[in-house]
Amino acid sequence: MSEGKREHPRLILHNFLSLEECKELEFIHKSCSTVGYRPNVFSTTLSHLIATNSPHLLIPFVSIRERLKEKMEETFGCEFELFIEFTGLISWCRGASIGWHSDDNRQYLKQRDFSAVCYLNSYGKDFKGGLFRFQSGEPATISPSAGDAIMYTADDRNIHSVDEVTDGERLTLAMWFTRDSSHDEDSKLVSRLSQCASHEFPLPLPASANMYWFCPHQHANGFDICVARLHLLGFDVHSLQDNDRSLDSSEQLVRPIQLAKGGELLTREFTNVLHALQVVQFYHWKASELKTSKVEYDTVEEVKAISQPQVETINALNAVFLPDKSLVTTIFGYSCSTGEEKDSLNLTDISSAMITSWEEYTCKLLKELLSSLPQWKTYQTIHKVESG
Numbered sequence: 001m002s003e004g005k006r007e008h009p010r011l012i013l014h015n016f017l018s019l020e021e022c023k024e025l026e027f028i029h030k031s032c033s034t035v036g037y038r039p040n041v042f043s044t045t046l047s048h049l050i051a052t053n054s055p056h057l058l059i060p061f062v063s064i065r066e067r068l069k070e071k072m073e074e075t076f077g078c079e080f081e082l083f084i085e086f087t088g089l090i091s092w093c094r095g096a097s098i099g100w101h102s103d104d105n106r107q108y109l110k111q112r113d114f115s116a117v118c119y120l121n122s123y124g125k126d127f128k129g130g131l132f133r134f135q136s137g138e139p140a141t142i143s144p145s146a147g148d149a150i151m152y153t154a155d156d157r158n159i160h161s162v163d164e165v166t167d168g169e170r171l172t173l174a175m176w177f178t179r180d181s182s183h184d185e186d187s188k189l190v191s192r193l194s195q196c197a198s199h200e201f202p203l204p205l206p207a208s209a210n211m212y213w214f215c216p217h218q219h220a221n222g223f224d225i226c227v228a229r230l231h232l233l234g235f236d237v238h239s240l241q242d243n244d245r246s247l248d249s250s251e252q253l254v255r256p257i258q259l260a261k262g263g264e265l266l267t268r269e270f271t272n273v274l275h276a277l278q279v280v281q282f283y284h285w286k287a288s289e290l291k292t293s294k295v296e297y298d299t300v301e302e303v304k305a306i307s308q309p310q311v312e313t314i315n316a317l318n319a320v321f322l323p324d325k326s327l328v329t330t331i332f333g334y335s336c337s338t339g340e341e342k343d344s345l346n347l348t349d350i351s352s353a354m355i356t357s358w359e360e361y362t363c364k365l366l367k368e369l370l371s372s373l374p375q376w377k378t379y380q381t382i383h384k385v386e387s388g
């Protein structure tokens, strides 16, 4: 290593992830995230995916984690020494930032030896602000670009910051690595998976409502991030329990719901809001592919005009879960693309063919999870298991 590299051990990798990998992780984050640990930050951890009955969504992380760990060990000369301490998808929305710090700067973070951040979307194209800066050494500034990754030591040789995001949603995969086996994330995840992974089709199960409730500092109104993400793609939620007055409004989202858009209602019922969100985000991810493959839609039975009482139910739900729609656009929206996203998906597209495609994707991941789990248990690590 040259003198400069020894003082500030770090590595920048361009196109470490493929754009398809970035899109898949974005789909997972936009369907599963919760409010995060800092203002205007949202996160999806692997243990949260397990806890909300979506353990199959760990599969897209497996080879990425493995590649990052190998690259980290090779770069910093610590082959076979590292354990992954934490893996999470983090999004930084308008107003989010972090000042100068090293990643091991708290007593409870001392086990962290190395950090990796993979950028899943791009500065300028998807968000503004959010540049990453190292306090000293080269490169000094990193402009996030989808697929790029940075690796650095978690100590004070790599003090860094993130500029405030001023528009859009900046998305990353953040990972920390440790030499201390007692902080190994894999063994904890494997033991949770052993308790919960089943052969049943995994329908998402929402966590407690407060984990989805975003309330900006000093702001009276907040919103539910699942309803908000549906709203950003132009969908409203219709509850099927509006006659049951005994229900607390927060319970409406964990029971069957329908989706509405532009004066029409999809008759299909989703088990809960997370189920609807996962299907809609899947479609958003796959929209171009599915449209070009010209699936024949059987929409006659599936979409009906909205009735007045249904409009009232939708408005009542919005009053509780999205009292300030402009706040949603402020936090999650990107002014350079406003409107486009909303118009890109039709209600009729969320039809049988599309839902079948989401179910096939889910089943494929579940199958891979179930066939990998015995080996994961044996070795207490999450790694790629060749099938067949």
Ligand SMILES: O=C(O)CCC(=O)C(=O)O
Binding pocket: 098, 103, 117, 132, 160, 161, 162, 172, 174
């Ligand atoms: O997102 C980034 O670029 C870095 C985030 C960071 O510094 C942190 O979470 O500690």
Ligand SMILES: [Fe+2]
Binding pocket: 101, 102, 103, 160
């Ligand atoms: Fe950091």
